[in-house]
Each structure stands twice: as structure tokens, then as C-alpha cells.
Amino acid sequence: MRGRSVDKNAPRKPLTAFMMFMKERRSNSESLASLPFGERNRILGAEWSQMSKEQKQVYSSRAAEERAKYNVLLAEYKSSESYKTWLASNEGYVKNPKRKKGVQPEAERDSRESNFRVSIFTTEFLQYNRLREVVLRQLKKQAIQLEEETALLSKHVENLVHAETRTKTQLQSCSEQLANDEQIQKRLYRELVAALAEVSLPCSGGTSDSISLGTEHITETSVQSFFTQLEQLKQDQKHPELIIKAQELLETAISKKILKLVSL
Known part of the structure; x- marks a missing residue:
């Protein structure tokens, strides 16, 4: 079976808030854009985690607006002839002729195994199934993006935890030294x-x-x-x-x- 073609006329899926932030930073910084993929994403992930809720909200609002526009465009596109044509080109089914009641041609009985069709393979069912597959692919892409964001943020959180541990150790050492110096001063x-x-x-x-x-x-x-x-x-x-x-x-x-x- 041939693979399903990509619908080039469909609206482009919007970016998440984090992906918008990454795209904006890359476009505004040649030094970031020139870095390897992993190094660049590590730096941007650290910057994102250090931003305040108000700063992140700017990108979240923009992402929400783009998502709303996308949903409207997608709904309009699904009712267009272009979308129906794309579905038909990826359908690969042959509609069965209606049988006359009580009549079963010999040729149909002979080719029954090779041309077997059941009632669920109707135009409506296939269209619905195609839509579900499109939604599933979109959800998988979103899951991958979220996994990448989570990995970057988890690494940054790990670094912050280590830094916090070192700072607490240094602070405790300084406090002990200060207390010792104060005792020496009082004795003097x-x-x-x-x-x-x-x-x-x-x-x-x-x-x-x-x-x-x-x-x-x-x-x-x-x-x-x-x-x-x-x-x-x-x-x-x-x-x-x-x-x-x-x-x-x-x-x-x-x-x-x-x-x-x-x-x-």
C-alpha cells in the first residue's frame, strides 16, 4: 500500500510558547544560531526556566492566539473542496455497488475473497478515521515537543539543585567560621x-x-x-x-x- 501524501494545503500547526521563545532568540542572536543543536537548546532551556511567569505569559498568550487562529482555519479547511480532494486521493477504496435484494451474481461469489468489504468501510467512516489519524499525529508531535522541553528543564533544575547544595555548604562553613571568630574576639x-x-x-x-x-x-x-x-x-x-x-x-x-x- 502506498504511503499517505502530506496535505500541503492544510493550515500549518502553530508553535508552542517555548518553541516561539526559542525561534525568537535564535533569530535575534547569531551566536546562538551558530551553536550545535544540543548546546543551543540547553542554553535556551536554562533561560526559559529563569524567566518569570509574567515574561512567559507573553509567549503563552501569543501561542494561544495562534492556536485559536489555527483551529478556525483548520475547521474552514476541513469543509473545503481541497480537503475533500486530499482525502479522496488518500482513500484507496472502491465503493461497492448496491446489491439487488435476493440476487447474488456468480462472479461476485467467485471473487468474494479478494474483494471482501464490510459495512464499516463507508465514506463517512473512512473520513472520520482519517481525521482521527491526523489528530493522533498532531498529538504525537506535541508529546515529542513537550518531552524535549521537559528534558531541558529537568537538566536545568538538576544544575540548580547542585548549585543550591554547594551554596548551602559554603554558607554553613562561613557561619561556623564566623561563630568561631566571634568566640575568639570575646575571649580576647x-x-x-x-x-x-x-x-x-x-x-x-x-x-x-x-x-x-x-x-x-x-x-x-x-x-x-x-x-x-x-x-x-x-x-x-x-x-x-x-x-x-x-x-x-x-x-x-x-x-x-x-x-x-x-x-x-
Whole structure:
């Protein structure tokens, strides 16, 4: 039996939203168009999966409009003479002449095996069957397109899962390191407070050459500001006795291992 011919006059099947997106990107990018099929589709699949619902909706709306136009054109075409002619050219059947009631010619009985026909092979049935086959082919093509889209999206999702796992591992490592550094800092502050407990800084209202004892001592929350003031006194060459006393206390704390995290 000869194969069925393609109906060149039939309306062309519309593209899906994803296929519209791929076609548009290929036409707008020479670099994409020059890539191998698999590499190009992998890149476009990744781009599609990263698009927002609003961005995808643009293509979905266009695809829906094209599908609606296609359905209208297909319905009109199926009622045309061109479609009927195409069906007839692919029919390959011979209509049986009506038998007269009670009469069975001898020639018909002799050729009965080779020309056997049953009632289901009517024009209406064959047309319906042809239409079902056309619909089935269209559904198969859609299934293939969806499988390709699913494969691309699945690969991209797999890559995202791996990236997420790596990011979580790095984040956990950074969090642990930060917590460790914070513990070291707290320990250092406690040791500095213990070592410099006898040092009192002059208040801002005191004279440049006098010391107001007891006005400001180092605490765990004021370590940074305390050393900033000490450094400023050193640069201004004021209260050298305070600077010397602080250095001696730090040296003593280190030698007695009261201050373990700092070396002079």
C-alpha cells in the first residue's frame, strides 16, 4: 500500500510558547544560531526556566492566539473542496455497488475473497478515521515537543539543585567560621579587660596634664574605643605615664599568660 501524501494545503500547526521563545532568540542572536543543536537548546532551556511567569505569559498568550487562529482555519479547511480532494486521493477504496435484494451474481461469489468489504468501510467512516489519524499525529508531535522541553528543564533544575547544595555548604562553613571568630574576639576582650583593669583614662573635661582617675575603665563593650583613646594620647604625646603603664600591664599579662591571644 502506498504511503499517505502530506496535505500541503492544510493550515500549518502553530508553535508552542517555548518553541516561539526559542525561534525568537535564535533569530535575534547569531551566536546562538551558530551553536550545535544540543548546546543551543540547553542554553535556551536554562533561560526559559529563569524567566518569570509574567515574561512567559507573553509567549503563552501569543501561542494561544495562534492556536485559536489555527483551529478556525483548520475547521474552514476541513469543509473545503481541497480537503475533500486530499482525502479522496488518500482513500484507496472502491465503493461497492448496491446489491439487488435476493440476487447474488456468480462472479461476485467467485471473487468474494479478494474483494471482501464490510459495512464499516463507508465514506463517512473512512473520513472520520482519517481525521482521527491526523489528530493522533498532531498529538504525537506535541508529546515529542513537550518531552524535549521537559528534558531541558529537568537538566536545568538538576544544575540548580547542585548549585543550591554547594551554596548551602559554603554558607554553613562561613557561619561556623564566623561563630568561631566571634568566640575568639570575646575571649580576647575578656583577657584585655583583665590585663588593663588598673588603667584609667582621663575624662574629656579634664586638663591636658592631669589624670581624672576612675572616670573611664576598659570594658568588654568599650575595648575598641579604649584603645583608640590610648592611641590618640600617644600621638598627642599626652599622659605618657598612662601609655607606659598600659604597656607594662600588657607585658606582665603576656608573661603570666593572662593574655594568651596577643604577643608584643
